[in-house]
Amino acid sequence: MKKTKLAVWKFSSCDGCQLSLLDLEDELLEIAETVDISYFLEASSRLKRGPYDISIIEGSISTPHDIERITAIREKSKFLLAVGSCAVFGGVQALRNYTLPGEYQQVVYEHPEYLSSLDASSPVSAHVKTDLELRGCPPNKRQILEVLTACLNAKKPDLPSGSVCLECKRKGIVCVMVSKGIPCLGPVTHAGCGALCPAHDRGCYGCFGPKETPNTASLSAWISGKLGMSREDVLQSFRHINCYALEFCLESIKHEPKDSSERPEPD
């Protein structure tokens, strides 16, 4: 039987999602035997042409060239898996989507004219169809393995649903917000990390992005009313690692100073 051809692609990112795959130390060599690693620039100099059965995408779309590249990759990939906060929501670098075009370029570069950068950093799904998205900054490596295994066996992957809050309850961790007054995005954040932050006596900062139908308004009322968080701090809590995820974006906009002009919304 022909082996499944796997490709891994990087866009604007920290490399952490690809590293999650390489962090499967006990399974890595077996994966390499089971599938045909056809394109994985970070790990191998063996580069095969497409089409590919599975393409894993890391990173956000942030240059004109990225748009061409992701379109071409989509065309030659049967199954396209977007992995991590950058690919799924545009990443922390999407904070520039809330500023004037070129504002940050001038802070960092003497010659912004040398750069070729889009005004906005956007998720893969804003440009091409994705077949599955795995959240998290970084994603949970066990979930990447689950998706790969499911693909190879043509079954549906078993992935966590619900909120971090539920994961936290299941683990029996005492609620940091109720018991210690620490603001926590756990009630509105998608499950998947295993409630890591509350387990370390801190509030969740939402690195897995919004859960399905999150009640962000209620959480904002709680952290500003009962915990006395300032309007600006509430805004920044939602405009964080996953600042361009729709529900977090909309909630953050509600807390903008009253006189601010219109800001862009995600597609």
Place this chain on the structure above:
Amino acid sequence: MSRRIQVNALSRIEGEGGLQLQFDAKGRVTRARFNIYEAPRFFEGFLLGRRYFDAPDFTARICGICPVAYQMSCVQAMEQALGLSVDEPLQTLRRLLYCGEWMESHALHVFMLHAPDFLGYKDGFEMAGDHPEMVRLGLQLKKLGNRLLASVGGREIHPVNVRVGGFYRTPLKKEMQDLREDFLRAVEDVQRAVRWIAGFPFPEYSRKYVFVSLSHPEEYPILRGQVLSSGGERIAVPDFEHWVKEHQVAHSTALQSELRGEENYLLGPMARFNLCRSQLTPLCREAAREAGIDQGTANPFKSILIRAIEILYACEEALRIIDGYERPEQPCVAFDPREGTGYGCTEAPRGLLYHGYSLDRDGTITWANIIPPTSQNQLAIEQDLREVAEANAGLESGKLRILIEQTLRNYDPCISCSTH
């Protein structure tokens, strides 16, 4: 016709870059470029207006492979800006966390990315066919580094447990003791790996580098010290930006740096080893002696050996800290935000990483500057590419290209970091 070697997308390195060498008719290199086209993410831009406490979590996202380095240089700079002094036990715990990062980052590069060059494989998977024991050993070392990161930092990539002033939660003594046996075994394993690597065929090349690393009278540099150069200069961390001049070139989205704006310099394991090797443990020094580099080395192809020796050091240092670990009374020192400016330098796996921040009285960031190791190494890398290519101009193009790519991997470049 003049000869040209071009690699559009470099493999087995982190991030997006290429290289270009142009020869004249006499075989001299007229252009040697390390092209970095990784898309900029503008971290120093979007940090402005954020609160101090977001900075360690945000800057971790500069690099998935060395997030701890970013968190450590960041909290150090923030703590100086806020006038904080973090207790010794918490500093020691940070050093332990950092050891985990050196291990996982170095092990990935040594066994999966760089060793295949020396033995003629296209990747670690192929190499595992002929050298299964060593590849598995390397992966286990990487895994143990990751386990340490998760035990102290809460997560392998982008740890959640680091904060300005200390940690959110300090690990229990038992959690640390549980790691002990695996580290004891790892100390044995790395020594075997160092011997294996010492037998690699190393291309002959060396030049007089200006090495730069942190230097501290009491320890091999990771978290503290002054900035030392092999030219004998010693610079306090707050003066770093006056000493190192950054500038932008058209072929790289990462700013390049020169000392005083006039000479290139090299950071990373080679620099630390050459400047500070007397502070390594006796086992590490013995491993260096057996490998024939105990007097130092200016052959960058031997950086793979030094990385392996630094894995050994990180294992021994982790064991030492684990054995002396008592859970600190408080995970974090208490403070109120205030106005100030602070600077931090630590030794990332790839070399010295600098952060500088200014805060207003509410602790909001008003200025940020981050200078990663790979961006600083760019000019030294380009000089090496030029010299190695010229010395080996007689090779046919396919072989020369492989040698040149191997040369570039000597620095374990992290391009995502360099651009950020």
